[in-house]
Each structure stands twice: as C-alpha cells, then as structure tokens.
Amino acid sequence: MKIIIRSLAIVFSTLLLSCGGKDEKKKDGFSVDREKSTEKPVEAVSETDAVPASQRITLDEKGVGQIKDITLDPEIDMEMAAKGEAIYNTNCTACHKLDKRFIGPSPKGIMERRSPEWIMNMILDPKLMTEQDRCAKDLLIEFNGAAMANQNLTVEETRAILEYFRTL
Amino acid sequence: MKKYKYMMMLLGITALLGSCGNQGNGKGSSNGALSSSAAEKAYVAPGEHDEFYAFMSGGYSGNITVYGLPSGRMFKEIPVFSQFPTSGYGYSEETKPMLNTSFGFVPWDDSHHPDISQSNGELDGRWIFINGNNTPRIARVSLSTFETEEIIELPNSAGNHSSSFITENTEYVVAGTRFSVPVPQRDMPINEYKGNFKGALSFISVDPEHGHLDLKFQLMMPGFNYDLSHPGRGKSHGWFFFTTYNTEEANTLQEVNASQNDKDFIAAVNWKKIEEYVNNGGGTKVPAEYAHNVYDEQTHMATSTMKKEVLTVNPLDVPGAVFFLPTPKSPHGCDVDPSGQYIIGNGKLSADLTVHSFDKMIAAIEGEKFDGEAYGIPILKFEDVLAGVVKSGGLGPLHTEFDGQGNAYTTFFISSEVVKWKLGTWEVLDRQPTFYSVGHLMIPGGNSAKPFGKYVVAMNKITKDRYLPVGPEMEHSAQIYDISGDKMELIYDFPTHGEPHYAAGIPADLLAPKAKKIYRLTENEHPYAVLNPADARVERDGNVVHVYMSTIRSHFTPDNIEGIKVGDKVYFHITNHEQDFDVPHGFAMIGQNTSELLIMPGQTKTSLWEPKKPGVWPFYCTDFCSALHQEMQGYVRVSPAGSNVPLTYSLGD
Numbered sequence: 054m055k056i057i058i059r060s061l062a063i064v065f066s067t068l069l070l071s072c073g074g075k076d077e078k079k080k081d082g083f084s085v086d087r088e089k090s091t092e093k094p095v096e097a098v099s100e101t102d103a104v105p106a107s108q109r110i111t112l113d114e115k116g117v118g119q120i121k122d123i124t125l126d127p128e129i130d131m132e133m134a135a136k137g138e139a140i141y142n143t144n145c146t147a148c149h150k151l152d153k154r155f156i157g158p159s160p161k162g163i164m165e166r167r168s169p170e171w172i173m174n175m176i177l178d179p180k181l182m183t184e185q186d187r188c189a190k191d192l193l194i195e196f197n198g199a200a201m202a203n204q205n206l207t208v209e210e211t212r213a214i215l216e217y218f219r220t221l
Numbered sequence: 222m223k224k225y226k227y228m229m230m231l232l233g234i235t236a237l238l239g240s241c242g243n244q245g246n247g248k249g250s251s252n253g254a255l256s257s258s259a260a261e262k263a264y265v266a267p268g269e270h271d272e273f274y275a276f277m278s279g280g281y282s283g284n285i286t287v288y289g290l291p292s293g294r295m296f297k298e299i300p301v302f303s304q305f306p307t308s309g310y311g312y313s314e315e316t317k318p319m320l321n322t323s324f325g326f327v328p329w330d331d332s333h334h335p336d337i338s339q340s341n342g343e344l345d346g347r348w349i350f351i352n353g354n355n356t357p358r359i360a361r362v363s364l365s366t367f368e369t370e371e372i373i374e375l376p377n378s379a380g381n382h383s384s385s386f387i388t389e390n391t392e393y394v395v396a397g398t399r400f401s402v403p404v405p406q407r408d409m410p411i412n413e414y415k416g417n418f419k420g421a422l423s424f425i426s427v428d429p430e431h432g433h434l435d436l437k438f439q440l441m442m443p444g445f446n447y448d449l450s451h452p453g454r455g456k457s458h459g460w461f462f463f464t465t466y467n468t469e470e471a472n473t474l475q476e477v478n479a480s481q482n483d484k485d486f487i488a489a490v491n492w493k494k495i496e497e498y499v500n501n502g503g504g505t506k507v508p509a510e511y512a513h514n515v516y517d518e519q520t521h522m523a524t525s526t527m528k529k530e531v532l533t534v535n536p537l538d539v540p541g542a543v544f545f546l547p548t549p550k551s552p553h554g555c556d557v558d559p560s561g562q563y564i565i566g567n568g569k570l571s572a573d574l575t576v577h578s579f580d581k582m583i584a585a586i587e588g589e590k591f592d593g594e595a596y597g598i599p600i601l602k603f604e605d606v607l608a609g610v611v612k613s614g615g616l617g618p619l620h621t622e623f624d625g626q627g628n629a630y631t632t633f634f635i636s637s638e639v640v641k642w643k644l645g646t647w648e649v650l651d652r653q654p655t656f657y658s659v660g661h662l663m664i665p666g667g668n669s670a671k672p673f674g675k676y677v678v679a680m681n682k683i684t685k686d687r688y689l690p691v692g693p694e695m696e697h698s699a700q701i702y703d704i705s706g707d708k709m710e711l712i713y714d715f716p717t718h719g720e721p722h723y724a725a726g727i728p729a730d731l732l733a734p735k736a737k738k739i740y741r742l743t744e745n746e747h748p749y750a751v752l753n754p755a756d757a758r759v760e761r762d763g764n765v766v767h768v769y770m771s772t773i774r775s776h777f778t779p780d781n782i783e784g785i786k787v788g789d790k791v792y793f794h795i796t797n798h799e800q801d802f803d804v805p806h807g808f809a810m811i812g813q814n815t816s817e818l819l820i821m822p823g824q825t826k827t828s829l830w831e832p833k834k835p836g837v838w839p840f841y842c843t844d845f846c847s848a849l850h851q852e853m854q855g856y857v858r859v860s861p862a863g864s865n866v867p868l869t870y871s872l873g874d
Contacts, residue, residue: 144742146755147778148773155873200774202774202801
C-alpha cells in the first residue's frame with residue numbers, strides 16, 4: 054500500500070516538474086518549492102527555543118569554565134580596549150565581522166546579551182562551552198555547526214578583548 | 222578428548238623441561254616462556270603513552286621516523302634529506318633551500334646514523350643529528366618542533382658514513398668519509414688512487430645556544446675507507462675513534478681486494494689537540510664549495526648560503542694527535558663503552574670482537590711503542606693496546622651498545638643474533654636470534670655515558686616472512702627485547718619504514734613535556750604572512766602574483782580570485798590562523814606541478830602555481846579540519862594571457 058502511494062507521488066512530481074519546465078523562463082540555479090507545514094508541532098515549545106540563540110538574552114548565565122566572576126569598572130579602560138582590538142583583529146576576524154553575521158555572530162551588542170564571564174569562558178574554551186553550556190550549544194547549531202576555534206589566548210588577552218567589546 | 226590429553230602431556234613435559242633449565246643455569250632465572258608474558262611487556266594500553274622515543278634513520282627514505290617503545294607504534298616521519306609531499310617539505314618555497322647543495326637541488330639522500338645531543342655525556346634531548354650518506358651532508362633536527370632546522374654539506378667527502386656522532390658536550394658533530402677521493406676533486410686515472418686519494422674527517426662545531434653548525438676543520442687522512450666512529454667519553458673525552466677498512470687502498474673489486482690485510486685500523490684522533498692547533502692559527506684554508514642551509518622557526522623560512530673555503534689539517538702537522546690501532550678483519554662498528562675505557566672494533570669478517578683499552582693506548586703512546594707507521598701516522602702494537610677478545614661463536618659482528626650495568630650487546634649479521642657479553646671478563650652471557658640478518662641495534666642512551674638499559678631494539682636487513690607478504694618490496698623488520706633480566710627476552714616484532722641503519726632512543730619524559738604544540742601567530746615573522754585577515758590580499762608585479770591568504774576553520778580568505786592570467790607565476794602564501802593544538806589546514810590546487818602544503822597553526826607556507834589553461838580552477842583544504850571541511854574550498858579564475866580581467870579577490874561577497 055505504502056509503495057503504491059510513493060510511486061504515485063513520484064509520478065505526480067514528475068508531471069509537475071515537466072509542466073513547470075515548459076512554462077517558466079530560464080532562471081539562475083534552481084529552487085525547490087516546499088510546502089511549509091501549517092500544523093504546529095505537538096510538543097510545547099519552551100520560551101528559550103522559540104528565540105534563536107543569537108538573539109536570546111542570557112545575562113544571568115556565566116557559562117562553564119575558569120572565569121567565575123568579573124566586575125567591570127564603570128569607566129572603559131581605553132588602553133586595554135586598544136590591546137584587545139589588536140588581539141581580536143588577529144585572532145577572531147576571520148570568522149567574526151563587526152558589520153555582519155559571518156561564520157559566527159558579530160560581537161556588536163554582545164554586552165547586552167551575554168555576561169562578561171560567559172564571553173570570556175567562550176573565548177577561553179569554546180569546546181567545553183559548546184559541550185556544557187546550553188546557549189553555546191544552540192549557537193553552534195544556529196551557526197551551521199561551525200565550531201568556534203580555540204585560539205589559546207591567555208586570561209589577560211581575553212579580558213582585553215572583552216574591554217574592546219565594551220567600546221562597540 | 223584425545224587431543225586434550227595429548228596437550229596436557231605436552232604442557233607437563235614442557236614445564237618439566239623448563240624447570241630443569243632453570244636449575245641448570247643455577248640462577249633461578251624467571252625468564253622462561255611460561256612464567257612471563259611478552260604481550261604485557263610490549264602492550265601500551267589505548268590512550269597510554271610509551272616509555273621511550275626511538276628515532277630511526279630511514280636509510281634510502283632520507284628521513285627519520287619516530288617510534289614509541291616498547292609498543293613499536295610509529296608517531297611521525299620527520300622529513301630531513303628528502304622531499305616529503307605529506308607536509309610540502311622540499312616542495313614549499315620556504316623549504317626548497319634546505320635541499321640545496323653545491324650540486325644544485327638534491328631531492329633525496331640516504332640517512333644513516335641519528336645521534337641525540339649530550340651534556341656531560343648524557344642525553345639532553347635538545348637536537349638530533351643525522352648524516353646524509355650519498356651527497357655528504359649533516360642535518361640538525363629540533364627536538365621541540367621535531368622539524369629539520371639545519372643542513373650543512375661536507376666538501377672533500379664521499380659516502381658520508383662514519384657520521385653523525387657527537388662529542389660528550391655536543392662540542393662537535395663528527396662526520397667521516399667512507400670513500401676516499403681526490404682532494405681537491407680533479408680529472409685523474411682511477412687506478413692512481415693509492416697514495417693520492419684522501420679521506421676527510423670533518424669536525425663540525427655546534428653552537429651551544431642555537432645549535433648552529435660550522436665546519437670547523439677537516440682532518441685529511443690517508444685514502445682508506447672510514448667506516449664508523451664514536452667519541453671517547455669520560456676519561457677518553459677529547460678523543461674520537463674511527464674504524465677503517467680498505468687500508469689496501471684498492472680501487473676495484475673491493476669485495477676481494479679490500480679484504481687482503483689481516484688487520485685494518487681504528488684511527489684514534491685527539492681532537493682536543495687539533496682544536497688547540499686550529500685555534501692557534503694552524504691548518505690550511507683551501508677553496509671549497511658547500512651549502513649551508515638554515516631554517517628559521519620565526520620566519521618559517523630556510524636560507525641557503527654557499528661557502529667557499531674550508532680549513533684542512535694535515536695529521537702530520539699535529540704530532541701526537543693521530544694514531545692507528547690495528548684491528549682484525551675489516552672492522553665495521555666502532556663503539557665506546559659508557560666509562561670511555563673500552564673501544565670495541567667489530568671485525569665484520571671475524572667471529573671475535575676486538576676490545577682496545579684506552580689506558581693501554583695512552584701508555585703505549587707515552588712509551589712510544591710503535592709498530593711502524595702508515596703515511597707518517599704511528600701504528601701502535603696490537604698486543605699493547607688490546608684489552609681482550611670476546612670469543613662469541615657468532616659470525617659477522619657489526620655493532621655494540623651498552624646497558625649501563627656492565628654489559629655489552631653486539632649484533633652478528635651473518636649468524637642473525639644479538640649476543641650479550643660482560644665488559645672486562647669478555648664472557649658471553651646470552652644470545653638471542655633476530656629475524657633476519659641484524660644490522661644495528663639500539664638501547665636508549667646506549668652509546669652515551671648513561672644508558673637506559675631496559676630494552677634493546679634490533680634493526681634487521683632482511684624481512685622475508687615476518688609479516689603478511691606484500692610483493693617483492695617490503696619494509697624492514699625490527700625486534701624489541703626486554704633486557705631488564707639476566708636473559709634477553711623477545712617481546713615484540715614490528716615493521717620499520719625505509720631501511721633503518723641506526724636509531725637513537727631517549728626516555729619520553731625528557732622530550733614530551735617540551736614538545737611544541739603550535740606556532741604563535743604573534744611570533745610569526747614570515748615576510749609574506751597575513752597576521753590579520755583584513756590584510757589578506759592579492760598583488761600583481763608583472764607576471765608574478767602574490768596571494769596573501771589566511772585560513773581558519775573552515776575557509777580561505779580570500780576564496781574567490783579573478784584576474785589571474787595564463788603565464789603568471791602565482792605564489793600562494795598561506796598563514797594558518799588557528800592557535801589550537803592539532804588543527805592544520807592543507808592547500809592543494811588542481812594541476813599544480815608540486816605537492817600540497819600542510820600548514821601548522823600559526824605557520825606560513827608558500828606554494829607556487831603556474832596556471833597553464835584558462836578556466837575557473839578550484840583549490841581546497843587537504844586536511845579534514847572540521848565538520849565543514851568539505852566546504853573549505855575556493856576558485857581562481859584564469860584568463861588567457863593578455864586579457865583585461867581586473868585583479869579582484871573576495872570572501873563571502
């Protein structure tokens with residue numbers, strides 16, 4: 054029975070395709086029309102899952118790793134930020150651009166979404182974070198499985214990058 | 222059921238025999254096959270590390286392979302004298318100069334004898350040295366990066382075989398010529414060899430801080446074949462010993478003609494005396510041509526310099542510096558025990574080993590008890606310098622190593638065995654077969670003042686049926702024996718790459734903690750490095766195009782390039798921006814007439830591509846670097862020569 058339905062479906066799609074071929078003009082590439090399911094999934098969607106990880110605000114989460122508590126001075130240390138910018142440019146810009154979403158997200162506005170501890174832990178040990186931190190894990194999936202590279206930066210270098218992020 | 226009974230009986234008999242044997246040798250030895258487990262001794266559990274590193278020469282592979290002991294697992298092949306497409310060594314623009322010689326680019330050599338640097342006669346694990354036998358060269362390999370850092374060519378030398386052995390504090394790496402040749406090289410009849418050819422013994426100084434090599438002097442010896450050598454140590458520090466054969470100075474059918482003399486010599490060279498002579502202005506500078514190639518870890522680049530002069534020393538000009546010790550039967554190996562007292566000549570056509578005494582040699586020299594001279598070099602009396610003879614019963618002794626417990630282990634090529642004997646009493650303690658026709662053997666530190674006498678590895682010349690057949694050509698075989706007991710015990714057998722002639726072993730804890738994991742981008746001084754992806758670019762200078770490219774998981778910056786033309790020379794300078802352990806990226810371009818590159822984190826390498834056809838040509842990463850590795854690719858648009866397509870490059874636009 055199943056087989057019959059499948060065969061019918063194939064015949065039907067073939068028909069549709071050949072019809073389309075006659076009428077449509079030549080286009081670049083190809084596209085597949087998929088009917089989006091109108092039915093809602095049976096499972097209840099939690100608040101967290103509804104918002105893409107990149108847009109979630111998780112300021113209370115400190116992440117997993119060696120950075121437990123960071124207190125930021127109200128004043129931005131511009132000297133440290135400049136150092137951080139240089140380190141960022143060398144080690145991070147291959148994947149993180151300021152003006153756009155690239156391999157990974159832009160660091161612009163990250164201070165409004167993530168805690169300083171989370172940011173530093175993510176830079177210092179991305180593998181541990183994507184294994185144990187919910188948001189980091191979801192980000193990895195959202196960004197196409199492109200695992201963030203561990204650039205073997207020191208805590209001091211990472212702290213400088215954080216200071217640079219405050220200026221963005 | 223019958224079978225079972227039969228087996229039980231056999232076991233019983235074996236056990237009886239075994240216990241008899243033990244009683245018989247009176248020591249209650251626990252080395253019987255039933256009471257020990259060879260498998261346990263050689264087994265290193267998954268995830269566990271080996272106890273020793275073993276660096277084996279590759280022979281005609283020209284390289285060094287790194288193994289773990291006791292497991293026999295191979296960890297790495299270090300390219301030294303041969304092009305190595307796996308990493309791009311000898312193909313990349315940075316490493317091509319490493320293989321430069323006075324004969325031009327030589328892509329290969331025959332590597333023989335690795336030796337690890339020493340301080341006070343003990344392994345210090347800074348560098349390993351190895352000789353290129355065919356086009357005479359000596360290489361220095363870093364034992365933190367495990368990469369070749371320096372190669373120096375040797376003029377006036379040929380068949381660089383009695384090399385590369387180092388002195389007690391790595392003052393010199395010493396290299397002797399196996400084939401004597403006209404010096405300087407000239408057009409002359411071959412049969413005028415005798416009395417006219419020379420044998421150069423090269424003393425290459427090693428800078429104590431950076432290891433840089435400098436050919437300090439060459440001792441121009443009579444035209445014999447200088448086969449192997451070892452330094453004195455302890456009391457004999459300051460001397461170097463070389464076995465010779467073909468003291469007949471035959472120039473043809475050496476197989477017969479070089480075996481006429483009953484005794485050849487071990488040449489004893491007081492290098493300290495010659496060094497003093499040279500430091501005081503002695504010696505003669507003569508024109509020569511030899512390449513000196515140095516790789517810099519910061520610029521990731523090698524440079525080749527052609528040297529034009531060498532300092533030569535005539536042994537007759539330094540009285541008391543060189544003597545000949547008569548040694549029977551064309552001695553091959555020349556080994557010095559850990560105390561420096563005994564010099565062992567392995568007469569390869571003999572059944573016995575000749576052991577000379579350093580103390581007796583000094584006494585004979587002081588007493589001027591000479592037995593004639595050869596080309597003005599005094600010959601000591603055999604009986605005056607002889608410490609003892611090991612009557613082994615084996616055939617064809619080649620090489621000897623030491624366990625630091627007063628025992629020596631000698632390989633016998635013809636009778637295929639390792640024989641253990643006692644220094645001082647010369648008594649044979651044990652013998653074990655090898656499979657087959659063993660050449661060198663190696664005990665970690667076994668040719669230093671402080672051997673680590675736990676294992677001996679026998680490196681065999683013939684493999685035949687040891688492994689599954691793979692056609693006429695196969696790898697060589699090695700056997701590892703546990704030597705911690707009274708008797709040697711064969712615990713494992715493993716194939717080795719190329720033809721290992723010799724090996725150097727060292728405890729893992731001396732090397733593993735300082736092994737480099739990545740190159741820091743901040744220390745990268747390569748002139749074409751891209752340290753910031755924003756600087757990635759393509760520049761044209763006439764028909765030369767430089768692509769400054771960076772990589773990180775998993776893309777190239779830039780990955781689309783247009784405006785390249787047929788006839789261009791395109792240099793891809795690729796910097797790997799990863800800073801994590803074990804994340805290399807590769808680079809390969811379709812139709813390129815060279816190898817791929819494998820670029821380590823923080824490193825820059827350069828590949829030359831000369832596009833021949835218009836089209837859009839892909840390149841890709843050859844190392845499976847991440848889940849998105851298959852996406853790590855790019856295109857270069859090649860237009861016909863003379864076309865006007867502008868030079869552009871991009872990523873993600």
